[in-house]
Amino acid sequence: MKRVTNSSTEISFDSPRGGAQIYTTENGLLYHAGKLVVIMAGLPARGKSRIARLLARYLSWLGVQCDVFRVDEYIESFNSGFSMKFYEDPNTLHEHRYYQKYVNNCLTDINEFLYKQNGQVAIFDDINGTKKRRKELVNLFTKRGIKVLLIESMCTDTNIINDNIATVIKRLLKITNMDYETASSLYNKRVQAVSETYEPVDEIEYSYVKLRNYSEHVITNESNSGYLISRILFLLINIRHSTAAVYLLLSPALKYPLCDFLSATDSTAFVDTLSRAIGVMKSSKHRRSLYIPPCLEQEYISQLSRRGFKVNERIELSPVPLDEYTGFDSLKERLGEVEYGLFQKDPYRYRFINGESLCDLAIRLESLLLELEHESGDIVMMASPYVIKVLYAFFRNIPSSEIIHIPLQPSHIYRLTFLSEGAMLKEYALNEL
The missing domain is CATH 3.40.50.300 (P-loop containing nucleotide triphosphate hydrolases)
Incomplete structure (x- = not known):
C-alpha cells in the first residue's frame, strides 16, 4: 500500500525477506x-x-x-x-x-x-x-x-x-x-x-x-x-519492548555531494528544521537518541545537544569509499574500465583498494543495530548516503543487490515504526516543513 500526501509518502510493507545480507551462497541456503x-x-x-x-x-x-x-x-x-x-x-x-x-x-x-x-x-x-x-x-x-x-x-x-x-x-x-x-x-x-x-x-x-x-x-x-x-x-537476549520510531537522514556536514538545501543550510537552521520535522511526525515523548559518525562538526553537535538530543558519536557510521563519488560516471573514471566492470558485477561486495565494500559496512553495523534494541526512545541516525542506504535496506528488508539503486532523497527524512503486521514508513521533505 502506498499513499502520497503533499510532502510526505507513507508506505506499508510486510515481507521480511531481503535485508542487505551479510552472507550469501550460490543457492541462497547456508549449507x-x-x-x-x-x-x-x-x-x-x-x-x-x-x-x-x-x-x-x-x-x-x-x-x-x-x-x-x-x-x-x-x-x-x-x-x-x-x-x-x-x-x-x-x-x-x-x-x-x-x-x-x-x-x-x-x-x-x-x-x-x-x-x-x-x-x-x-x-x-x-x-x-x-x-x-x-x-x-x-x-x-x-x-x-x-x-x-x-x-x-x-x-x-x-x-x-x-x-x-x-x-x-x-x-x-x-x-x-x-x-x-x-x-x-x-x-x-x-x-x-x-x-x-x-x-x-x-x-x-x-x-x-x-x-x-x-x-x-x-x-x-x-x-x-x-x-x-x-x-x-x-x-x-537483546530485544526490548519499544513503541519508538527510527529516523534516517543524511548528515549535513560531511564531505560528500549534497543537495542545495543541505549544503546551503547553517547548523542552527538545520537543527531547527530537524526538530520541527520530528515534531510534525508525532514522535514519542522520550528523549531522542541521535547516532552520528565521529566526523560531524562540533557546531552541529552542540546545537543538537541543546535541543534535547542525546548525541552518540559512533565509528560504525563512518562513510565508505562510495560516498566520495557524485555518480557512477565519476566512479568509472576513477576506477578504470576493468575495475569498474568488477564493481558492476557485484556492487554490494566490491571492495575498494584500501577501503571497504558495502558488505563490509553491513558487518560493521551489526553490533550497533543490536544495540539499538536497548533504546526506549526515538532513534535518529544521520550519516553519509551509502551508510544510510544500508541502514534503510536493513529496516525495509531490501535485498543487497538493490541497495546501490535505492532512490534516497538527500533533503528527506525517513521515519520508520514497527508494528506486528510489518513496518510503516513515512517520508518527509525537510525543505517543505
Whole structure:
C-alpha cells in the first residue's frame, strides 16, 4: 500500500525477506545450518508478532532465507467477513472449522516456502496455546527432518500488554467497521477466553525459549544445537519492548555531494528544521537518541545537544569509499574500465583498494543495530548516503543487490515504526516543513 500526501509518502510493507545480507551462497541456503521452523506461542497481545518480525529481519540480514507466516493475517486478508466471527466468538476459536482452514493454508505455504522457494527458516506465528497443538506441529515438521524451535512470549508488564492491545485494536478499526469500544470489548473477550485454556510451554522434550517481558527474563531448553538457533538466541537476549520510531537522514556536514538545501543550510537552521520535522511526525515523548559518525562538526553537535538530543558519536557510521563519488560516471573514471566492470558485477561486495565494500559496512553495523534494541526512545541516525542506504535496506528488508539503486532523497527524512503486521514508513521533505 502506498499513499502520497503533499510532502510526505507513507508506505506499508510486510515481507521480511531481503535485508542487505551479510552472507550469501550460490543457492541462497547456508549449507551447514539445515532447515528450521520457529513456532511462536503465547497469549494474544504478548508481542509474538513483533518478535517474529524482528527475528525474520535479523536472519535475513545474516543471509538466511526467512519468512513469517502469521495466521491472523490469513484470516484478516482473505475473509473480512470471518474476521468479525474471529473476535465475536472467541470461545470456539480453535475448534472453528474456518479457523482451521486458515491454519492449514498457512502450513501449506510454509511447506511450499521451505521446499519450493528455497526457504531455510519459517516462523509460524499463532497462539499455539495447548500442548496437544504444539505436539501436532512439532511432529508435522520433525518427521520431515526439519528442526523445530518453540519461542513463548509471556508478559507480566501491564504497560507492554496495553501497548500491544492498543496496536491490535487500531488494526481492527482499519479492517472492520467496528467502533473503538466494540473492538476493544471483543478483543479483550478473546484474550480472556484464550487465557482460560492456555497451557504454558514446558515440554522438556522440545527445544524452546521462554521470554518474559521480551528479554527481561529468558529460559532456554535444549536450544544450543546449531548455528541458526544460536544466532536466534543472540538476538532474543537483546530485544526490548519499544513503541519508538527510527529516523534516517543524511548528515549535513560531511564531505560528500549534497543537495542545495543541505549544503546551503547553517547548523542552527538545520537543527531547527530537524526538530520541527520530528515534531510534525508525532514522535514519542522520550528523549531522542541521535547516532552520528565521529566526523560531524562540533557546531552541529552542540546545537543538537541543546535541543534535547542525546548525541552518540559512533565509528560504525563512518562513510565508505562510495560516498566520495557524485555518480557512477565519476566512479568509472576513477576506477578504470576493468575495475569498474568488477564493481558492476557485484556492487554490494566490491571492495575498494584500501577501503571497504558495502558488505563490509553491513558487518560493521551489526553490533550497533543490536544495540539499538536497548533504546526506549526515538532513534535518529544521520550519516553519509551509502551508510544510510544500508541502514534503510536493513529496516525495509531490501535485498543487497538493490541497495546501490535505492532512490534516497538527500533533503528527506525517513521515519520508520514497527508494528506486528510489518513496518510503516513515512517520508518527509525537510525543505517543505
